């Protein structure tokens with residue numbers, strides 16, 4: 001298990017992804033200048049962040065979504081669960097801009113954003129502080145030589161286990177069978193997670209409360225008709 005406040009180890013983790021796409025249009029730039037500073041999480045020089053202190057009032061529950069893309073799933077969950085504090089991690093500026101727009105449009109008060117590698121935040125959150133986590137359609141990195149870039153690894157699972165409370169669900173979805181197998185293999189080997197017994201094939205059924213994401217819709221359009229939905233539990 002990782003230690004609280006442990007710094008990312010560059011030997012074990014490098015971020016591979018796309019940070020910026022098309023230039024931000026004027027409306028998005030205004031949101032980046034005016035709204036993001038109120039919502040953005042910055043890592044302190046030292047020590048850990050108690051995620052409950054990021055939110056006004058006292059959230060009943062704390063949830064993280066890693067790689068929220070355009071934030072459609074995160075924004076819908078935040079509307080459904082106004083008493084939950086949601087931490088969204090995304091590095092792609094186009095995606096951050098979309099979520100900022102939704103936050104403004106729906107006046108959502110219960111979302112905070114981390115705009116760097118989610119792993120860096122996981123290593124600096126107070127241990128045993130989160131009630132739920134989502135990793136939905138992570139970048140599949142299909143080539144074998146790129147598998148080490150996948151978000152799921154022993155190192156990131158250590159960091160995630162460290163911040164989740166005992167019994168907390170970790171939801172994972174992908175349309176890529178090889179990534180589903182990869183994730184199961186890593187979870188089954190990890191001492192701090194388990195996969196509750198599921199009927200064979202039930203992993204193709206979305207779990208209760210599932211909200212389709214943009215990448216799921218993209219997969220369906222491209223003819224990938226089945227996804228894998230897993231809910232693992234923190235021991």
Ligand SMILES: C[S@@+](CC[C@H](N)C(=O)[O-])C[C@H]1O[C@@H](n2cnc3c(N)ncnc32)[C@H](O)[C@@H]1O
Nearest residue numbers: 067068069090091092117118136137213214215
């Ligand atoms: C394939 S997209 C899926 C987006 C969304 N979850 C969906 O289902 O529509 C994966 C997203 O994860 C983000 N991402 C990848 N690695 C990340 C990391 N280490 N920290 C934060 N975001 C990350 C990427 O920028 C990308 O937007």
